[in-house]
Amino acid sequence: MSSSVEGIYRNGRVELTEQLTDVEEGIRVIVTFMKTNEINLASQEINQAQAEILRGNLATFADDWDSPEMSIYDNYDAAKTNLEAG
Numbered sequence: 001m002s003s004s005v006e007g008i009y010r011n012g013r014v015e016l017t018e019q020l021t022d023v024e025e026g027i028r029v030i031v032t033f034m035k036t037n038e039i040n041l042a043s044q045e046i047n048q049a050q051a052e053i054l055r056g057n058l059a060t061f062a063d064d065w066d067s068p069e070m071s072i073y074d075n076y077d078a079a080k081t082n083l084e085a086g
Helices: 048-065 068-085
Strands: 007-010 013-016
Touching: none
Parallel strands: none
Antiparallel strands: 007 013
16 A cells, blocks of 8 residues: 655654544655745645735734744744743
8 A cells, every 4th residue: 555645844753734544553654855945735725816815914924923033933842841841
């Protein structure tokens, strides 16, 4: 059996973007890391018009999101653990 599923690498783990129900526990996998700045809109069930609307709606947050203070969210889990431990 061979299946393909997209995932995202975060904090040393691969998070799958969809739940697989027909895969046995402990099965071997091959992970390929791809560098891309493009988002496959079709895989997210978003068309070009919807993407333009989303981009416009989210543009108001860009200045806040790109501010240096927001870097804490780059590794949120570690920062949260440090706050709880301290």
